[in-house]
Amino acid sequence: MNFDYSDTSIALQEKLKEFMEIHVLPIEKEVELFHKNPENSWKRWPGLESLKQKAKDAGLRNVFLPGSYGALSAGLSNLEYAPLAEIMGRVLWSSEIFNCNAPDTGNMEVLAKYGTP
Amino acid sequence: MNGDIRSAFLMTEPEVASSDATNIETAIVSDGNDYVINGRKWWASGAMDPNCKIAIVMGKTDFDAPRHVQQSMILVPMDTPGLKIERGLSVFGYTDSPEGHAEIILNNVRVPKTNLLLGEGRGFEIAQGRLGPGRIHHCMRLIGMAQRALEIMSERTVQRKPFGRTLDTYSSVRQDIARSACEIQQARLLVLSAAYKMDKVGNKEAKDLIAMIKIVTPQMALKVIDRAIQILGGKGVGSDTPLAHFFAAARVLRLADGPDEVHMSQLGKSTINKYIQASNV
Numbered sequence: 001m002n003f004d005y006s007d008t009s010i011a012l013q014e015k016l017k018e019f020m021e022i023h024v025l026p027i028e029k030e031v032e033l034f035h036k037n038p039e040n041s042w043k044r045w046p047g048l049e050s051l052k053q054k055a056k057d058a059g060l061r062n063v064f065l066p067g068s069y070g071a072l073s074a075g076l077s078n079l080e081y082a083p084l085a086e087i088m089g090r091v092l093w094s095s096e097i098f099n100c101n102a103p104d105t106g107n108m109e110v111l112a113k114y115g116t117p
Numbered sequence: 118m119n120g121d122i123r124s125a126f127l128m129t130e131p132e133v134a135s136s137d138a139t140n141i142e143t144a145i146v147s148d149g150n151d152y153v154i155n156g157r158k159w160w161a162s163g164a165m166d167p168n169c170k171i172a173i174v175m176g177k178t179d180f181d182a183p184r185h186v187q188q189s190m191i192l193v194p195m196d197t198p199g200l201k202i203e204r205g206l207s208v209f210g211y212t213d214s215p216e217g218h219a220e221i222i223l224n225n226v227r228v229p230k231t232n233l234l235l236g237e238g239r240g241f242e243i244a245q246g247r248l249g250p251g252r253i254h255h256c257m258r259l260i261g262m263a264q265r266a267l268e269i270m271s272e273r274t275v276q277r278k279p280f281g282r283t284l285d286t287y288s289s290v291r292q293d294i295a296r297s298a299c300e301i302q303q304a305r306l307l308v309l310s311a312a313y314k315m316d317k318v319g320n321k322e323a324k325d326l327i328a329m330i331k332i333v334t335p336q337m338a339l340k341v342i343d344r345a346i347q348i349l350g351g352k353g354v355g356s357d358t359p360l361a362h363f364f365a366a367a368r369v370l371r372l373a374d375g376p377d378e379v380h381m382s383q384l385g386k387s388t389i390n391k392y393i394q395a396s397n398v
Contacts, residue, residue, distance in 0.1 A: 003309045032356070035214045042165045042205065044215045052120055062118055064254060066316070072118055078250070078312035082257050086305075089261025092362060099120040101216075103162050106251040107124040107173050110190070110243055114235045 009080035016060055016087050016098075023051060024094050031093060051097045064100040069112050125164035125172040125195070127221060128244070131157060136379050138244060139184045143176035143223060145191055145233075152178075152191060152233065154199075154226040160373070165205045165217025170195055174223070175244065178237045188240030192232040199226040209365040249320035249327050252374050256308050256334040259370060260301060262363045263341040267297045269358055270345035290348060297341040304330070304337045328384040332377050335370040342367060 005013070027047070034045050055061055063084050065073040076084075088095045095101035133140040143156025156176060163169055171194055178189040193200060203220040205212055235243055271294060274285035284290045311326035320327070342364045346353030353360050371377050 001310060001313055003306065003313065028359070032362075036356075040214065041212065042167065042215050042217060044167060056120075061120065064250075065118075066250075077316040078253065079309060079316055082253075082309055082312045085254055085257030086261040086264065089258025090265040092262075092359065092366060095258070096120075096216075099118070100254070102251060102254065103126040104124050105254060106247045107126055107171075108118060109250060110173060110234065110247050112118075113246065114243065 003079065005083060006077075006080055009076065009083060012060070012063065012076075012080075013083050013087065015058060016084055019055065019058060019060060020087060020091065020094065023054060024091055024097070028091055035093075048096065052099070055097045055099075061099045063098065064105045065109065065112065069109075072112050121168075122170040123163050123166045123168045123216065125161045125169055125219070126247075127158040127161045127164075127172050127193075127223075128175040129158060129160045131159045131220065136376050138175070138188065138241065141175060141177060141188065143174065144180075145174075145176040145178045145189055147178070147230070148227075150230055151227045152230060154191070154193065154223045154228070156223045157203075157221070158223070159206065159218075159220040161219045161221050162213075163216045164195070164202060164219035164221060165212075166215045169216075172200075172221075173234070175240050178240075182238055185241045186238035188244070189237050190234040190240045190243050191228060192234065193223075193226060193228055197226050197228060199224045208369055211362060211365050246320060248374055249315070249324065252327055252331045253308065253311055253315065255370050255374060256304070256311075256330045259334045259338040259367055260305050260308060262359075262367060263297070263301050263304070263338040266338075266342045266345040266360060266363060267294070267301060269360065270294065270297070270348040273349050273352075284348065293344040293348065297344055300337045301341060304334045307333060325384055325387050328380040328387075331375065331380045332384070335367050336377070338367040339364065339371075 031045050034040055063074045063076050063081055066077060067073050067075040085100065088098060088100060128138065129135040130141055130143065133142055135141060143154065146153050154174060154176060164172065171192060173190055174193050175188055175190050177187045179187050201222045201224065203222055205217040205219055208218065274290055275283050277284050308330050311323055311330050314323040314326050342360055346360050346364065349358065349360065352358060355361065
């Protein structure tokens with residue numbers, strides 16, 4: 001067993017940490033307060049879409065889907081993804097920015113495996 | 118994969134012990150070119166989100182078949198007539214808006230037969246494949262929560278000075294921090310070993326390790342977050358740090374995607390079988 005992170009994973013970890021520092025942690029409170037306001041019940045925080053686009057531009061989307069899924073995947077193994085999910089776990093709502101949130105990841109995996117376009 | 122819409126997974130039911138998925142009562146009945154679905158689901162995470170457009174529903178297509186081939190999974194667009202969101206549920210008071218957790222009624226919901234995934238009776242098979250990665254992803258994120266809790270409590274120890282000296286000089290505080298650092302690293306390495314095995318031999322072969330991390334990681338995170346809350350005092354239970362919400366989220370994961378008891382039962386059985394076979398050699 002060798003749990004050393006690959007160069008690909010290390011490079012993405014650095015990029016993801018930087019993304020969290022610059023774009024997520026400074027607004028963590030603001031997003032939480034938005035969702036706590038009863039007037040915003042079941043409404044999406046308006047800034048999320050632009051964050052998703054930023055993550056896409058940075059090549060940080062869909063890193064959860066293993067390389068065995070071919071073109072749909074970012075090509076990482078579970079071992080390479082683990083430290084990335086750990087970084088996302090530090091802010092409860094952040095996984096969705098990277099399209100790595102439950103339950104959608106499981107559903108996407110099912111559709112990638114068994115679905116027809 | 119574009120992240121334009123969100124989705125929900127409808128498996129758990131309020132009326133039956135859904136930790137044993139063979140109990141599920143939602144009926145998926147064939148009718149001409151369609152299936153008609155009737156049942157009640159809850160803890161459908163993500164279903165409250167206005168962007169949630171599609172659900173994967175688990176139900177039974179054959180109540181008389183052997184236990185593990187009664188179930189099927191089917192795609193149901195959220196706007197299908199007969200699908201009604203009854204209410205958004207809360208977890209220790211957190212609604213987790215906007216994605217939320219919904220209770221949903223399925224009343225004569227009709228979808229084309231082509232919406233069935235893989236084939237009749239193969240729902241269990243899909244569930245097993247689906248939940249392995251889901252479980253390890255939850256565990257990876259829990260490590261992140263616990264790690265952040267450790268960092269928050271460490272910072273706090275040099276800021277506060279009860280009874281004349283800073284918290285970091287108290288041996289009980291150092292022990293809490295030391296234990297937390299050990300337990301986080303233990304769980305992290307166990308999660309990495311499960312990830313490694315999934316990569317090398319597949320999710321099915323890695324099922325014992327997946328069970329182990331699902332038993333160990335939420336409990337580890339709860340312990341670490343609890344210590345952090347204790348060290349922070351009043352600030353720890355309020356909303357000025359993420360700790361209280363972390364605690365709620367970690368506690369749920371002792372139940373979500375299979376309660377600890379189910380994973381222990383399966384792991385225990387599998388471990389016993391392994392050693393019975395070994396001793397027969």
